[in-house]
Amino acid sequence: MATPWISVKDMIDHVGEEVVVKGWMYNKRSSGKIHFLQIRDGSGFVQAVMVKNEVSEEAFEEAKKLWIEASLEVTGTVRSDDRSASGVELSVSSIKVIHNPTDEYPIGKKDHGVDFLLDNRHLWLRSQRQRAIMTVRERIIWSWRTFLHDRDFMLADSPIITGAIGEGASGLFELDYFDQKAYLAQTGQLYAEAAAAAYGKVYCFGPTFRAEKSKTRRHLTEFWMLEPEVAFYDHKDNMALQEDLVRHTVEQVLEHCPKELALLERDLEPLKAVTAGPFYHISYRDAVVKLNELGSSISFGDDLGAEDETILTQQYDRPIFVECYPKGAKAFYMKENPDDLETVLCADLLAPEGYGEIIGGSQREDDLDKLVTRMNSDGLDMDSYQWYLDLRRYGTFVHSGFGIGLERTVAWICGLHHIREVIPWPRTIYRLNP
RNA sequence: UCCUCGGUAGCUCAGUUGGCAGAGCGGGUGACUGUUAAUCACUAGGUCGCAGGUUCAAGUCCUGCCCGGGGAGCCA
Numbered sequence: 001m002a003t004p005w006i007s008v009k010d011m012i013d014h015v016g017e018e019v020v021v022k023g024w025m026y027n028k029r030s031s032g033k034i035h036f037l038q039i040r041d042g043s044g045f046v047q048a049v050m051v052k053n054e055v056s057e058e059a060f061e062e063a064k065k066l067w068i069e070a071s072l073e074v075t076g077t078v079r080s081d082d083r084s085a086s087g088v089e090l091s092v093s094s095i096k097v098i099h100n101p102t103d104e105y106p107i108g109k110k111d112h113g114v115d116f117l118l119d120n121r122h123l124w125l126r127s128q129r130q131r132a133i134m135t136v137r138e139r140i141i142w143s144w145r146t147f148l149h150d151r152d153f154m155l156a157d158s159p160i161i162t163g164a165i166g167e168g169a170s171g172l173f174e175l176d177y178f179d180q181k182a183y184l185a186q187t188g189q190l191y192a193e194a195a196a197a198a199y200g201k202v203y204c205f206g207p208t209f210r211a212e213k214s215k216t217r218r219h220l221t222e223f224w225m226l227e228p229e230v231a232f233y234d235h236k237d238n239m240a241l242q243e244d245l246v247r248h249t250v251e252q253v254l255e256h257c258p259k260e261l262a263l264l265e266r267d268l269e270p271l272k273a274v275t276a277g278p279f280y281h282i283s284y285r286d287a288v289v290k291l292n293e294l295g296s297s298i299s300f301g302d303d304l305g306a307e308d309e310t311i312l313t314q315q316y317d318r319p320i321f322v323e324c325y326p327k328g329a330k331a332f333y334m335k336e337n338p339d340d341l342e343t344v345l346c347a348d349l350l351a352p353e354g355y356g357e358i359i360g361g362s363q364r365e366d367d368l369d370k371l372v373t374r375m376n377s378d379g380l381d382m383d384s385y386q387w388y389l390d391l392r393r394y395g396t397f398v399h400s401g402f403g404i405g406l407e408r409t410v411a412w413i414c415g416l417h418h419i420r421e422v423i424p425w426p427r428t429i430y431r432l433n434p
Numbered sequence: 435u436c437c438u439c440g441g442u443a444g445c446u447c448a449g450u451u452g453g454c455a456g457a458g459c460g461g462g463u464g465a466c467u468g469u470u471a472a473u474c475a476c477u478a479g480g481u482c483g484c485a486g487g488u489u490c491a492a493g494u495c496c497u498g499c500c501c502g503g504g505g506a507g508c509c510a
Binding site (some may be wrong): 021027029030031032033034038048049051052053064068081082083084085100103104105106107108109110112113114115116118175186187208210212213214216217218219220223224225228275303305306307334348356357359403404407408409419420431432 | 435441444445446453458459460461464466467468469470471472473501502503504505506507508509
Protein backbone atom coordinates (compact mmCIF):
# COMPACT_ATOMS: atom_id res chain seq x y z
CA MET A 1 0.00 0.00 0.00
CA ALA A 2 1.31 3.44 -0.91
CA THR A 3 2.27 5.75 1.92
CA PRO A 4 -0.63 8.22 2.47
CA TRP A 5 -0.19 11.85 1.45
CA ILE A 6 -1.44 14.19 4.19
CA SER A 7 -1.64 17.91 4.80
CA VAL A 8 0.73 19.50 7.29
CA LYS A 9 -2.21 20.84 9.29
CA ASP A 10 -3.43 17.26 9.85
CA MET A 11 -0.08 15.83 10.98
CA ILE A 12 -1.03 16.14 14.65
CA ASP A 13 -3.59 13.34 14.02
CA HIS A 14 -0.98 10.99 12.50
CA VAL A 15 1.68 10.75 15.19
CA GLY A 16 3.67 7.52 14.82
CA GLU A 17 2.55 6.94 11.23
CA GLU A 18 4.58 7.04 8.06
CA VAL A 19 3.26 9.71 5.71
CA VAL A 20 4.11 11.74 2.62
CA VAL A 21 4.09 15.56 2.69
CA LYS A 22 4.18 17.51 -0.56
CA GLY A 23 5.34 21.08 -0.42
CA TRP A 24 8.15 23.61 -0.60
CA MET A 25 11.26 24.14 1.50
CA TYR A 26 11.04 27.66 2.85
CA ASN A 27 14.22 27.45 4.90
CA LYS A 28 16.98 25.04 5.80
CA ARG A 29 19.36 24.75 8.71
CA SER A 30 22.12 22.21 8.64
CA SER A 31 24.66 20.84 11.10
CA GLY A 32 26.89 18.52 9.12
CA LYS A 33 25.19 15.27 10.03
CA ILE A 34 21.64 16.59 10.43
CA HIS A 35 19.47 18.75 8.19
CA PHE A 36 16.45 20.71 9.39
CA LEU A 37 14.22 21.30 6.36
CA GLN A 38 11.46 23.82 6.98
CA ILE A 39 8.52 22.68 4.86
CA ARG A 40 5.31 24.45 3.97
CA ASP A 41 2.50 22.88 1.97
CA GLY A 42 -0.09 25.65 1.93
CA SER A 43 -1.98 24.23 4.89
CA GLY A 44 0.78 24.86 7.39
CA PHE A 45 4.45 24.79 8.27
CA VAL A 46 6.48 21.90 9.70
CA GLN A 47 10.10 20.99 10.31
CA ALA A 48 11.41 17.86 8.62
CA VAL A 49 14.47 16.39 10.34
CA MET A 50 16.94 14.45 8.23
CA VAL A 51 19.65 12.55 10.11
CA LYS A 52 22.65 11.39 8.11
CA ASN A 53 22.74 7.76 9.23
CA GLU A 54 18.96 7.33 8.88
CA VAL A 55 18.79 8.07 5.13
CA SER A 56 20.82 7.10 2.09
CA GLU A 57 24.11 8.87 1.42
CA GLU A 58 22.69 10.18 -1.88
CA ALA A 59 19.55 11.58 -0.23
CA PHE A 60 21.58 13.37 2.42
CA GLU A 61 23.88 14.92 -0.18
CA GLU A 62 20.91 15.88 -2.36
CA ALA A 63 19.22 17.65 0.57
CA LYS A 64 22.43 19.54 1.19
CA LYS A 65 22.15 21.07 -2.27
CA LEU A 66 18.51 22.16 -1.97
CA TRP A 67 17.74 25.83 -2.59
CA ILE A 68 15.06 27.85 -0.82
CA GLU A 69 11.59 27.09 -2.28
CA ALA A 70 12.59 23.75 -3.78
CA SER A 71 9.45 21.67 -4.30
CA LEU A 72 9.56 18.29 -2.59
CA GLU A 73 7.81 15.10 -1.63
CA VAL A 74 9.02 14.14 1.81
CA THR A 75 8.37 10.68 3.25
CA GLY A 76 8.83 10.16 6.96
CA THR A 77 7.37 9.36 10.33
CA VAL A 78 5.33 11.91 12.25
CA ARG A 79 6.76 12.42 15.72
CA SER A 80 5.52 14.66 18.51
CA ASP A 81 8.26 16.86 19.85
CA ASP A 82 8.19 19.55 22.52
CA ARG A 83 10.90 21.49 20.65
CA SER A 84 8.50 22.08 17.75
CA ALA A 85 6.20 25.08 17.72
CA SER A 86 3.37 23.05 16.16
CA GLY A 87 4.02 20.07 18.45
CA VAL A 88 5.07 17.69 15.67
CA GLU A 89 8.03 17.03 13.41
CA LEU A 90 8.66 14.74 10.49
CA SER A 91 11.53 12.26 10.79
CA VAL A 92 12.60 11.89 7.18
CA SER A 93 13.17 8.50 5.59
CA SER A 94 13.39 9.68 1.99
CA ILE A 95 12.84 12.76 -0.17
CA LYS A 96 11.88 13.20 -3.80
CA VAL A 97 12.98 16.51 -5.30
CA ILE A 98 10.36 17.74 -7.75
CA HIS A 99 12.19 20.93 -8.64
CA ASN A 100 15.31 22.52 -7.23
CA PRO A 101 15.63 26.20 -8.19
CA THR A 102 18.85 27.35 -9.83
CA ASP A 103 18.47 30.97 -8.74
CA GLU A 104 18.38 32.32 -5.23
CA TYR A 105 14.90 33.12 -3.92
CA PRO A 106 14.29 36.88 -4.01
CA ILE A 107 12.57 37.15 -0.65
CA GLY A 108 15.00 36.78 2.22
CA LYS A 109 14.71 36.38 5.95
CA LYS A 110 15.41 39.98 6.79
CA ASP A 111 13.07 42.91 6.27
CA HIS A 112 12.16 44.11 2.81
CA GLY A 113 10.83 47.39 1.52
CA VAL A 114 7.25 47.88 0.39
CA ASP A 115 8.14 48.44 -3.24
CA PHE A 116 10.16 45.24 -3.43
CA LEU A 117 7.51 43.18 -1.67
CA LEU A 118 4.73 44.46 -3.92
CA ASP A 119 6.82 43.75 -7.02
CA ASN A 120 7.18 40.23 -5.63
CA ARG A 121 3.60 39.84 -4.38
CA HIS A 122 3.33 36.47 -6.14
CA LEU A 123 6.14 35.18 -3.91
CA TRP A 124 5.35 37.28 -0.84
CA LEU A 125 2.03 35.43 -0.53
CA ARG A 126 4.00 32.30 0.44
CA SER A 127 5.06 33.77 3.80
CA GLN A 128 3.55 32.75 7.12
CA ARG A 129 2.37 36.28 7.77
CA GLN A 130 0.53 36.54 4.46
CA ARG A 131 -0.98 33.12 5.02
CA ALA A 132 -2.32 34.29 8.39
CA ILE A 133 -3.87 37.39 6.84
CA MET A 134 -5.56 35.42 4.05
CA THR A 135 -6.88 32.96 6.63
CA VAL A 136 -8.55 35.80 8.55
CA ARG A 137 -9.85 37.29 5.29
CA GLU A 138 -11.39 33.94 4.37
CA ARG A 139 -12.95 33.60 7.82
CA ILE A 140 -14.49 37.05 7.58
CA ILE A 141 -15.98 36.35 4.15
CA TRP A 142 -17.30 33.03 5.40
CA SER A 143 -18.81 34.65 8.50
CA TRP A 144 -20.53 37.27 6.36
CA ARG A 145 -22.03 34.77 3.96
CA THR A 146 -23.22 32.43 6.71
CA PHE A 147 -24.57 35.32 8.81
CA LEU A 148 -26.72 36.49 5.90
CA HIS A 149 -27.64 33.00 4.72
CA ASP A 150 -28.81 32.07 8.20
CA ARG A 151 -31.07 35.15 8.20
CA ASP A 152 -32.67 34.22 4.86
CA PHE A 153 -30.90 36.76 2.72
CA MET A 154 -30.91 36.09 -1.02
CA LEU A 155 -27.59 36.45 -2.83
CA ALA A 156 -28.20 38.70 -5.84
CA ASP A 157 -24.85 39.82 -7.19
CA SER A 158 -24.64 43.01 -9.19
CA PRO A 159 -22.87 43.51 -12.52
CA ILE A 160 -19.24 44.58 -12.67
CA ILE A 161 -19.69 46.19 -16.09
CA THR A 162 -22.30 48.92 -15.91
CA GLY A 163 -23.65 51.94 -17.76
CA ALA A 164 -23.42 55.38 -16.18
CA ILE A 165 -24.62 54.26 -12.78
CA GLY A 166 -23.03 54.88 -9.45
CA GLU A 167 -22.37 57.42 -6.78
CA GLY A 168 -20.68 60.02 -8.96
CA ALA A 169 -19.21 60.49 -12.40
CA SER A 170 -15.70 61.11 -11.12
CA GLY A 171 -13.76 58.10 -10.08
CA LEU A 172 -15.22 55.79 -12.69
CA PHE A 173 -13.03 53.48 -14.74
CA GLU A 174 -14.20 53.78 -18.33
CA LEU A 175 -13.98 50.98 -20.85
CA ASP A 176 -14.98 50.32 -24.43
CA TYR A 177 -17.99 48.02 -24.60
CA PHE A 178 -18.71 47.17 -28.26
CA ASP A 179 -18.58 50.82 -29.31
CA GLN A 180 -20.46 52.01 -26.23
CA LYS A 181 -18.95 53.55 -23.13
CA ALA A 182 -19.20 51.34 -20.08
CA TYR A 183 -17.85 51.64 -16.56
CA LEU A 184 -16.54 49.35 -13.85
CA ALA A 185 -19.00 49.29 -10.95
CA GLN A 186 -18.39 51.64 -8.03
CA THR A 187 -21.16 50.03 -6.05
CA GLY A 188 -23.80 47.35 -6.46
CA GLN A 189 -26.29 49.21 -4.31
CA LEU A 190 -28.79 50.39 -6.92
CA TYR A 191 -29.06 46.84 -8.21
CA ALA A 192 -29.38 45.57 -4.64
CA GLU A 193 -32.33 47.93 -4.15
CA ALA A 194 -34.03 46.42 -7.20
CA ALA A 195 -33.31 42.93 -5.89
CA ALA A 196 -34.73 43.88 -2.48
CA ALA A 197 -38.04 44.70 -4.18
CA ALA A 198 -37.94 41.23 -5.67
CA TYR A 199 -36.72 39.12 -2.73
CA GLY A 200 -36.99 41.23 0.43
CA LYS A 201 -33.67 40.60 2.14
CA VAL A 202 -30.77 40.55 -0.31
CA TYR A 203 -27.06 41.16 -0.60
CA CYS A 204 -24.38 41.42 -3.21
CA PHE A 205 -20.70 40.85 -2.64
CA GLY A 206 -18.01 41.54 -5.17
CA PRO A 207 -15.20 43.76 -6.32
CA THR A 208 -15.86 47.46 -6.79
CA PHE A 209 -13.72 50.04 -8.51
CA ARG A 210 -12.76 53.62 -7.78
CA ALA A 211 -10.52 55.57 -10.13
CA GLU A 212 -9.76 58.07 -7.40
CA LYS A 213 -6.09 58.94 -7.29
CA SER A 214 -5.92 58.04 -3.63
CA LYS A 215 -2.56 57.15 -2.18
CA THR A 216 -3.18 56.26 1.42
CA ARG A 217 -3.07 53.18 3.61
CA ARG A 218 -6.88 53.01 3.50
CA HIS A 219 -7.46 53.04 -0.26
CA LEU A 220 -7.31 50.62 -3.16
CA THR A 221 -8.61 51.18 -6.68
CA GLU A 222 -10.18 47.71 -6.57
CA PHE A 223 -11.73 46.49 -3.34
CA TRP A 224 -14.44 44.10 -2.19
CA MET A 225 -17.66 45.32 -0.69
CA LEU A 226 -20.58 43.50 0.91
CA GLU A 227 -23.85 45.34 0.31
CA PRO A 228 -26.97 44.07 2.11
CA GLU A 229 -30.28 45.75 1.29
CA VAL A 230 -33.54 45.05 3.13
CA ALA A 231 -37.12 45.87 2.19
CA PHE A 232 -39.16 47.49 5.00
CA TYR A 233 -36.07 48.14 7.17
CA ASP A 234 -35.74 51.74 8.28
CA HIS A 235 -32.64 53.62 9.39
CA LYS A 236 -32.69 52.12 12.89
CA ASP A 237 -33.28 48.54 11.69
CA ASN A 238 -30.38 49.07 9.31
CA MET A 239 -27.95 50.07 12.07
CA ALA A 240 -29.07 47.14 14.24
CA LEU A 241 -28.27 44.76 11.39
CA GLN A 242 -24.84 46.35 10.90
CA GLU A 243 -24.04 46.06 14.57
CA ASP A 244 -25.04 42.38 14.64
CA LEU A 245 -22.94 41.66 11.56
CA VAL A 246 -19.82 43.43 12.80
CA ARG A 247 -20.02 41.89 16.26
CA HIS A 248 -20.55 38.45 14.73
CA THR A 249 -17.55 38.98 12.47
CA VAL A 250 -15.22 39.88 15.34
CA GLU A 251 -16.52 36.96 17.44
CA GLN A 252 -15.93 34.49 14.59
CA VAL A 253 -12.36 35.65 14.02
CA LEU A 254 -11.59 35.56 17.75
CA GLU A 255 -13.00 32.03 17.94
CA HIS A 256 -11.48 30.53 14.78
CA CYS A 257 -8.26 32.46 14.14
CA PRO A 258 -6.38 32.72 17.47
CA LYS A 259 -3.13 31.41 15.96
CA GLU A 260 -3.29 33.82 13.06
CA LEU A 261 -3.98 36.80 15.33
CA ALA A 262 -1.08 35.74 17.56
CA LEU A 263 1.27 35.46 14.59
CA LEU A 264 0.19 38.95 13.53
CA GLU A 265 0.83 40.11 17.12
CA ARG A 266 -2.71 41.49 17.29
CA ASP A 267 -3.66 42.92 20.70
CA LEU A 268 -6.86 41.01 21.49
CA GLU A 269 -8.19 43.31 24.20
CA PRO A 270 -9.58 45.99 21.86
CA LEU A 271 -11.29 43.27 19.81
CA LYS A 272 -12.84 41.68 22.88
CA ALA A 273 -14.04 45.11 23.95
CA VAL A 274 -15.93 45.41 20.66
CA THR A 275 -18.04 42.38 21.53
CA ALA A 276 -18.59 43.42 25.15
CA GLY A 277 -21.35 45.98 24.69
CA PRO A 278 -23.51 48.01 22.34
CA PHE A 279 -21.94 50.24 19.72
CA TYR A 280 -22.05 53.99 20.25
CA HIS A 281 -24.26 56.44 18.37
CA ILE A 282 -23.68 60.13 17.80
CA SER A 283 -25.47 62.48 15.45
CA TYR A 284 -23.46 64.38 12.90
CA ARG A 285 -24.58 67.64 14.54
CA ASP A 286 -23.34 66.50 17.95
CA ALA A 287 -20.15 65.16 16.40
CA VAL A 288 -19.36 68.57 14.91
CA VAL A 289 -19.80 70.22 18.31
CA LYS A 290 -17.69 67.59 20.01
CA LEU A 291 -14.97 67.80 17.36
CA ASN A 292 -14.85 71.57 17.68
CA GLU A 293 -14.35 71.16 21.43
CA LEU A 294 -11.53 68.74 20.67
CA GLY A 295 -9.80 71.24 18.39
CA SER A 296 -11.13 70.43 14.92
CA SER A 297 -12.12 73.25 12.58
CA ILE A 298 -14.98 71.26 11.01
CA SER A 299 -18.23 73.17 10.45
CA PHE A 300 -21.75 72.00 9.53
CA GLY A 301 -21.83 70.80 5.94
CA ASP A 302 -18.31 69.42 5.83
CA ASP A 303 -17.75 65.70 5.62
CA LEU A 304 -15.66 64.30 8.46
CA GLY A 305 -12.00 64.46 7.50
CA ALA A 306 -9.57 61.63 8.18
CA GLU A 307 -8.25 63.46 11.22
CA ASP A 308 -11.78 64.08 12.50
CA GLU A 309 -12.48 60.34 12.32
CA THR A 310 -9.29 59.60 14.22
CA ILE A 311 -10.05 62.16 16.93
CA LEU A 312 -13.60 60.89 17.30
CA THR A 313 -12.79 57.16 17.42
CA GLN A 314 -10.13 57.76 20.05
CA GLN A 315 -12.95 58.75 22.41
CA TYR A 316 -14.60 55.31 22.25
CA ASP A 317 -13.60 51.68 22.77
CA ARG A 318 -16.24 50.23 20.47
CA PRO A 319 -17.38 51.13 16.93
CA ILE A 320 -19.39 54.30 16.63
CA PHE A 321 -22.26 55.21 14.30
CA VAL A 322 -22.20 58.79 13.08
CA GLU A 323 -25.79 59.49 12.02
CA CYS A 324 -27.61 61.96 9.82
CA TYR A 325 -25.05 63.81 7.77
CA PRO A 326 -25.97 66.98 5.88
CA LYS A 327 -27.60 66.34 2.52
CA GLY A 328 -24.88 68.03 0.54
CA ALA A 329 -22.16 65.75 1.86
CA LYS A 330 -23.95 62.54 0.87
CA ALA A 331 -25.26 60.68 -2.18
CA PHE A 332 -28.54 61.45 -3.98
CA TYR A 333 -30.33 58.25 -2.98
CA MET A 334 -30.33 58.85 0.76
CA LYS A 335 -33.66 59.54 2.46
CA GLU A 336 -34.37 63.05 3.68
CA ASN A 337 -34.59 63.18 7.48
CA PRO A 338 -38.20 64.20 8.30
CA ASP A 339 -37.08 65.53 11.70
CA ASP A 340 -34.23 67.64 10.32
CA LEU A 341 -34.65 68.53 6.66
CA GLU A 342 -31.02 69.61 6.23
CA THR A 343 -29.84 66.07 6.91
CA VAL A 344 -30.41 62.54 5.61
CA LEU A 345 -31.14 59.23 7.34
CA CYS A 346 -27.70 57.73 7.01
CA ALA A 347 -24.93 56.41 9.22
CA ASP A 348 -21.25 55.74 8.83
CA LEU A 349 -19.76 53.15 11.15
CA LEU A 350 -16.30 54.09 12.38
CA ALA A 351 -14.05 51.30 13.62
CA PRO A 352 -12.03 51.89 16.79
CA GLU A 353 -8.24 52.26 17.11
CA GLY A 354 -8.10 54.86 14.36
CA TYR A 355 -9.21 52.54 11.56
CA GLY A 356 -12.03 54.85 10.56
CA GLU A 357 -14.98 54.27 8.30
CA ILE A 358 -15.74 50.65 7.47
CA ILE A 359 -19.45 51.00 6.68
CA GLY A 360 -21.52 53.59 4.88
CA GLY A 361 -25.27 53.03 4.95
CA SER A 362 -28.62 54.74 4.75
CA GLN A 363 -32.34 54.51 4.43
CA ARG A 364 -33.11 55.10 0.74
CA GLU A 365 -35.28 57.85 -0.67
CA ASP A 366 -38.56 56.16 -1.59
CA ASP A 367 -40.46 59.29 -2.67
CA LEU A 368 -40.30 59.53 -6.48
CA ASP A 369 -40.66 63.31 -6.69
CA LYS A 370 -38.04 64.03 -4.06
CA LEU A 371 -35.62 61.56 -5.68
CA VAL A 372 -36.07 63.06 -9.18
CA THR A 373 -35.60 66.58 -7.83
CA ARG A 374 -32.39 65.63 -6.12
CA MET A 375 -31.06 63.73 -9.16
CA ASN A 376 -31.75 66.70 -11.42
CA SER A 377 -29.95 69.07 -9.10
CA ASP A 378 -26.99 66.65 -9.04
CA GLY A 379 -26.98 66.71 -12.88
CA LEU A 380 -27.39 62.98 -13.30
CA ASP A 381 -28.19 61.48 -16.72
CA MET A 382 -31.83 60.56 -16.06
CA ASP A 383 -32.10 58.22 -19.06
CA SER A 384 -29.77 55.68 -17.55
CA TYR A 385 -31.61 55.77 -14.20
CA GLN A 386 -35.16 55.12 -15.42
CA TRP A 387 -35.08 51.50 -14.30
CA TYR A 388 -34.01 52.68 -10.85
CA LEU A 389 -36.90 55.14 -10.70
CA ASP A 390 -39.27 52.29 -11.59
CA LEU A 391 -38.62 50.95 -8.09
CA ARG A 392 -40.51 54.05 -6.85
CA ARG A 393 -43.19 53.76 -9.55
CA TYR A 394 -44.19 50.17 -8.94
CA GLY A 395 -44.82 49.67 -5.25
CA THR A 396 -42.34 51.99 -3.59
CA PHE A 397 -41.26 50.83 -0.16
CA VAL A 398 -39.25 51.86 2.86
CA HIS A 399 -35.87 50.17 2.52
CA SER A 400 -32.33 50.49 3.79
CA GLY A 401 -28.93 49.06 3.20
CA PHE A 402 -25.23 49.55 3.63
CA GLY A 403 -21.84 48.75 2.18
CA ILE A 404 -19.07 47.28 4.32
CA GLY A 405 -15.56 47.32 2.94
CA LEU A 406 -13.90 43.93 3.23
CA GLU A 407 -10.30 45.10 3.13
CA ARG A 408 -10.79 47.80 5.74
CA THR A 409 -12.53 45.31 7.99
CA VAL A 410 -9.73 42.75 7.59
CA ALA A 411 -7.05 45.39 8.17
CA TRP A 412 -8.80 46.54 11.34
CA ILE A 413 -9.39 43.08 12.80
CA CYS A 414 -5.84 41.98 11.94
CA GLY A 415 -4.46 45.25 13.32
CA LEU A 416 -2.53 45.97 10.12
CA HIS A 417 -1.09 49.30 9.20
CA HIS A 418 -1.89 49.12 5.50
CA ILE A 419 -4.84 47.82 3.50
CA ARG A 420 -2.70 46.52 0.63
CA GLU A 421 -1.60 43.46 2.60
CA VAL A 422 -5.12 42.10 3.08
CA ILE A 423 -5.99 41.41 -0.56
CA PRO A 424 -4.04 38.85 -2.57
CA TRP A 425 -3.44 41.14 -5.53
CA PRO A 426 -3.70 44.80 -4.48
CA ARG A 427 -4.48 47.38 -7.11
CA THR A 428 -3.17 50.81 -6.23
CA ILE A 429 -2.81 53.89 -8.34
CA TYR A 430 0.73 53.20 -9.58
CA ARG A 431 0.70 49.44 -9.42
CA LEU A 432 -0.95 47.10 -11.89
CA ASN A 433 1.45 44.15 -11.68
CA PRO A 434 1.55 41.48 -10.51
C1' U B 435 -4.25 67.19 -8.40
C1' C B 436 -1.52 69.12 -4.02
C1' C B 437 2.05 68.53 0.21
C1' U B 438 6.09 65.59 1.85
C1' C B 439 10.06 61.74 2.05
C1' G B 440 13.10 58.55 -0.63
C1' G B 441 16.14 55.90 -4.95
C1' U B 442 23.92 53.43 -3.05
C1' A B 443 25.71 45.33 -3.85
C1' G B 444 20.36 40.30 -5.03
C1' C B 445 17.77 42.57 -0.20
C1' U B 446 17.81 46.21 4.14
C1' C B 447 20.62 50.30 4.88
C1' A B 448 25.18 53.55 6.50
C1' G B 449 28.27 56.87 3.88
C1' U B 450 30.50 62.88 8.60
C1' U B 451 33.01 69.29 5.98
C1' G B 452 32.86 67.51 -1.50
C1' G B 453 38.71 63.81 -1.01
C1' C B 454 40.16 55.49 -2.26
C1' A B 455 32.47 52.44 -2.35
C1' G B 456 30.96 50.24 3.26
C1' A B 457 28.12 46.85 6.85
C1' G B 458 24.45 43.14 7.90
C1' C B 459 21.54 39.58 5.47
C1' G B 460 21.37 36.58 1.05
C1' G B 461 24.97 33.71 -2.61
C1' G B 462 29.64 30.47 -2.97
C1' U B 463 33.45 27.19 -0.29
C1' G B 464 34.51 24.70 4.28
C1' A B 465 33.26 23.10 9.70
C1' C B 466 29.42 21.39 12.98
C1' U B 467 24.01 15.45 15.33
C1' G B 468 18.81 19.75 17.85
C1' U B 469 18.80 24.14 14.65
C1' U B 470 14.30 27.92 15.23
C1' A B 471 15.93 34.81 11.00
C1' A B 472 21.11 28.59 13.52
C1' U B 473 26.36 29.53 14.42
C1' C B 474 31.74 30.03 12.99
C1' A B 475 35.77 30.87 9.16
C1' C B 476 37.01 32.33 4.25
C1' U B 477 35.09 34.41 -0.32
C1' A B 478 32.67 36.69 -4.74
C1' G B 479 29.47 40.72 -5.59
C1' G B 480 28.76 48.24 -7.57
C1' U B 481 26.07 52.18 -14.44
C1' C B 482 25.64 55.35 -6.25
C1' G B 483 17.70 56.06 -10.50
C1' C B 484 18.56 58.98 -15.48
C1' A B 485 20.51 63.47 -18.03
C1' G B 486 23.00 67.89 -17.58
C1' G B 487 25.80 71.60 -14.54
C1' U B 488 29.48 73.65 -10.65
C1' U B 489 34.46 71.92 -9.07
C1' C B 490 41.33 70.04 -9.28
C1' A B 491 37.77 66.38 -7.32
C1' A B 492 30.49 64.81 -6.82
C1' G B 493 27.17 59.08 -3.76
C1' U B 494 27.53 64.07 -1.36
C1' C B 495 26.21 70.71 -4.09
C1' C B 496 22.69 72.88 -8.24
C1' U B 497 18.82 72.18 -12.38
C1' G B 498 15.51 69.04 -15.01
C1' C B 499 13.34 64.31 -15.63
C1' C B 500 11.92 59.15 -14.22
C1' C B 501 10.28 55.66 -10.47
C1' G B 502 8.41 54.61 -5.64
C1' G B 503 6.73 55.54 -0.23
C1' G B 504 3.69 58.47 3.31
C1' G B 505 -0.30 61.96 3.70
C1' A B 506 -4.50 65.36 2.00
C1' G B 507 -8.90 65.56 -0.81
C1' C B 508 -12.66 61.56 -1.97
C1' C B 509 -14.40 57.30 -0.11
C1' A B 510 -15.34 51.25 1.81
